[in-house]
Amino acid sequence: MKVIITKDYATMSELTAGIVLEKMMESKRVNLSLTAGSTPEGMYRILLDKLSKIEMDTSLINYYNFDEVPLENERYGLTMSTLNKDFYEPAKIAKENIHELNLENYQTFSRKIIQDGGLDLIVMGVGADGHFCGNMPGTTGFDKDIYSCELVPGSDGFQLVEKITGKTPGPETVTFGPKTVLGAKQLVLIANGEAKAKIIKQVLEGPVTEEVPSSILTTHPNITVILDQEAAQYLNKDLLK
Template sequence: MHFYTFDEVPLAGRERGLTLSALYEHLFGPGGVPEANIHPLTVADHASVARELHGNGGLDLMLIGLGADGHFCGNMPYATRFDQETYTYEFQDSYPWYEDALRLLPDPAEVPSRVVTMGAAMLAKVRRLVLIVSGAAKADALAGMLEREISTDFPATILRTHPNLVVVADREAASRLG
């Protein structure tokens, strides 16, 4: 089994960014995943990772979560590109989610200059896409994903166009659905 990361928030002076660090702590390390089977998406080589992924037959399964602001992976409101397989964007204080994102950083001095993510064009090629949504704080986001007009200001709206999307939601997250 091979693992491809779907986004990364690089941290200054660290080998691993925010996403890769969390995956090593919670999945790769405890699961004993060999280094050769881990393919991190990085700002420097995101296009080559996409080519490698296609050369290896694409993704069979992708597990993602839903943010309360309608983001998925690193596809953040107003920074998302639906037409790109992978892309980078500047981490700017003008984004409405900027302050919330800063709280996720282990050290406030490690503000990244760029973020990299797999975009909707890559997710459209995944054979099975699983979106996991939990908690009452995500109820508006799940309803918005299913009901709002498709737009980059609420990126998750594009997910409902996936031909093989499975949504797993607890009662609290699904509480706003009819």
């Protein structure tokens, strides 16, 4: 595990964008799974700027969303609508290069990933409760592949989606499980801000437990954790050597 501490959010975003861009520029098919939400917004702004200034063949770059929360009466769920807005549409990503995970195809999506050559890079954030993708504390088995789970009306998750979108979420979500994520060739975990500091300490210093789902990510042989100083403030200095 490689842990990188940056001075601020902007530097964290720049470094993460650089890793993604380097992967994009490999002269072969590249399969990426990139997070949605507020944490990667800076990364996407930087990527869009850099991609607008260079000439490269993007036909071999493929994208896979790693979770989805369907929204009633909407074509796209929360994750895909955010990725479309923040990156896919402004970057003019071809539809055939976007591989959408949803409730209709999740049971065969693992097979698709394998047939496509596996995932080269997953960039993820971490929740203040330690969740990653849609893997929530106390309900996630580390042996799970891609799976669906109930979203109970009135639950914290249900209310959060309502607050973010102003729309009613569907009754189920779908997500890459730990087994799927750990099968990727490279992982990048990003976090910023004081609100993430306590959970980052738990995630990186252990123990590995299903109560802190992101703790399992530290077992991956090729994971880079990129934090700003606020998110890293409680870490044991020995971890950074």
